[in-house]
Amino acid sequence: MKEPMNYQVDLETLKQRADKLDGENPEIMMMSAVDCVVQLAEDSGFSEDFLTIADKYVNYLAERQGITKIQAVFLALFVERSASGTRASLSEIAEYMGCSNVKVLRYQTEIDGLVKKGLLRTCKMEGMEKKVYFTPNEVFLSAIDDKPYSRPSYTNCSFLKFIQTFYDIVLLRKKGELSTMLMAEEVKRLFDENEDLHYVKSLRRYHLSMMDEIVITQFCRYLVLSKKNSIPFSGIALLIDRPHAKFNLLQSFQDGTNPLIKKRLVEMASNDSLNDEEEYALTDIARQRLLKGFETKNPCDGSYQVIDHKKIALKKMFFDARVTENLERLSNLLSDKKYKLICKRLNEKGMRQGFACLFYGAPGTGKTESVLQLARQSGRDVLQVNISEVKSMWVGESEKNVKAIFERYRTLLKHTRRAPILLFNEADAILGKRNNHAVHSADKMENSIQNIILQEMETMNGIMIATTNLEENLDKAFERRFLYKIKFEKPSIEQRRAMWKSSLPKLSNEEIEQMASSYDFTGGQIENVVRKCSIDSVLYGDDSVDVDRIKLYCHEETLDSKRMTKIGFK
Numbered sequence: 001m002k003e004p005m006n007y008q009v010d011l012e013t014l015k016q017r018a019d020k021l022d023g024e025n026p027e028i029m030m031m032s033a034v035d036c037v038v039q040l041a042e043d044s045g046f047s048e049d050f051l052t053i054a055d056k057y058v059n060y061l062a063e064r065q066g067i068t069k070i071q072a073v074f075l076a077l078f079v080e081r082s083a084s085g086t087r088a089s090l091s092e093i094a095e096y097m098g099c100s101n102v103k104v105l106r107y108q109t110e111i112d113g114l115v116k117k118g119l120l121r122t123c124k125m126e127g128m129e130k131k132v133y134f135t136p137n138e139v140f141l142s143a144i145d146d147k148p149y150s151r152p153s154y155t156n157c158s159f160l161k162f163i164q165t166f167y168d169i170v171l172l173r174k175k176g177e178l179s180t181m182l183m184a185e186e187v188k189r190l191f192d193e194n195e196d197l198h199y200v201k202s203l204r205r206y207h208l209s210m211m212d213e214i215v216i217t218q219f220c221r222y223l224v225l226s227k228k229n230s231i232p233f234s235g236i237a238l239l240i241d242r243p244h245a246k247f248n249l250l251q252s253f254q255d256g257t258n259p260l261i262k263k264r265l266v267e268m269a270s271n272d273s274l275n276d277e278e279e280y281a282l283t284d285i286a287r288q289r290l291l292k293g294f295e296t297k298n299p300c301d302g303s304y305q306v307i308d309h310k311k312i313a314l315k316k317m318f319f320d321a322r323v324t325e326n327l328e329r330l331s332n333l334l335s336d337k338k339y340k341l342i343c344k345r346l347n348e349k350g351m352r353q354g355f356a357c358l359f360y361g362a363p364g365t366g367k368t369e370s371v372l373q374l375a376r377q378s379g380r381d382v383l384q385v386n387i388s389e390v391k392s393m394w395v396g397e398s399e400k401n402v403k404a405i406f407e408r409y410r411t412l413l414k415h416t417r418r419a420p421i422l423l424f425n426e427a428d429a430i431l432g433k434r435n436n437h438a439v440h441s442a443d444k445m446e447n448s449i450q451n452i453i454l455q456e457m458e459t460m461n462g463i464m465i466a467t468t469n470l471e472e473n474l475d476k477a478f479e480r481r482f483l484y485k486i487k488f489e490k491p492s493i494e495q496r497r498a499m500w501k502s503s504l505p506k507l508s509n510e511e512i513e514q515m516a517s518s519y520d521f522t523g524g525q526i527e528n529v530v531r532k533c534s535i536d537s538v539l540y541g542d543d544s545v546d547v548d549r550i551k552l553y554c555h556e557e558t559l560d561s562k563r564m565t566k567i568g569f570k
Contacts, residue, residue, distance in 0.1 A: 419462045
């Protein structure tokens, strides 16, 4: 029987690689250390020779991040994978290093330690049983800035910030990126760092378990952020990853033995929707004791959907004359002085004062960014609506969500000096043609959502902008209600020249012409290429970004030419 090889490359090859990398990286930085570890790890068999030769770079990462050397190796491999926007299983890592799966699995505890520190996250790929790992974006960005990653502080949260942060943590559990245990640890940290908050102090008087505190906070989250008085049990079950534990929790709710029910904090709710699933709600006592005084506050404060206009960065946009003219008209309309005069004039004539605009066209043509730039210019915050969050799988909930959005906007309108912009981004899913012969509950729900939006548009004051990629599917009733409709075309060759020149000024006129004529890109695609070049300049220096590298990234940007590999290292 042939003796299996532990690794593919010999010691001499590893030394040659190391000598070459030492010459290319005279100064060790976080991302250069990652790159060196990744290159040395390829087909190394995860051998002792590899660990010895890569020690300088491994040790640098370990000391900067406060982790073990073994953890530093795995972190480097997963950072590299995440740089290409993909995820890797442990078997793919083993294949890249040229070693057995068993050898990698020996270090499962080390990898779990990275997850616990927040340096890695894990989830199951759709349709697959095996777990994959990836580096969170905030970890990746800190590495690019050559800074060790530190967990965000939760101290001194307002109640709304506290609830929103809780929701962000739960969302990671829902996506499978946190186990129930890790979610509980993170929520406990949130509670411990805000122990003087009225909500935390009031809740801890009940001496509940951490899991029960998480469950009731989920009820409060629904009420505060989504204006839902009751939630189906599935909204609670998503907090738990083990099926047996979910069953036990459900049973405790049904038979009344759950501590939250026994202490009269939660009760079964009447279910007026078409959904047969049992729903539960906070009791009046719970709302009075835990949420005391909250109703006097602006429900939009600290909302994750509100974009502060002061935080929107200036961005140069390139459009044809028609789009430029229309955007300038809107910018003029939204200026504070002109907007007030126009509203006054319309009111005097008995006309609606609200403005609804539709930005339509192909993806990546600058629709969303144009909205943000208008907001920045006019000093108006943006209430951005996440359509996927609006459309709930639970019958009856989507309609409530839509109504809550417009109610939230009206509240924000009352509490701001300048009318904010209500942005329905990528609104194809809710602005499409209605089904006049709807039979299925999903179709009826779609129609119901659309009717609510149409009614709200008729009566709303303020500014609404919707963006869509599929204008041909737009319902005629919506088309009539949009006062301004601007079509965003794919950029012409002249516009592409201007984009390349503005983004990569080091390119010669000849190279710019070549890029503009060879690649029929949208602004979003050009930005992707430029971002990759910016990352490379940090990793390998400015000289690494030449026209050949740019062409390679342009080639990769076209989906039909992409060649998928098992792992993104080679």
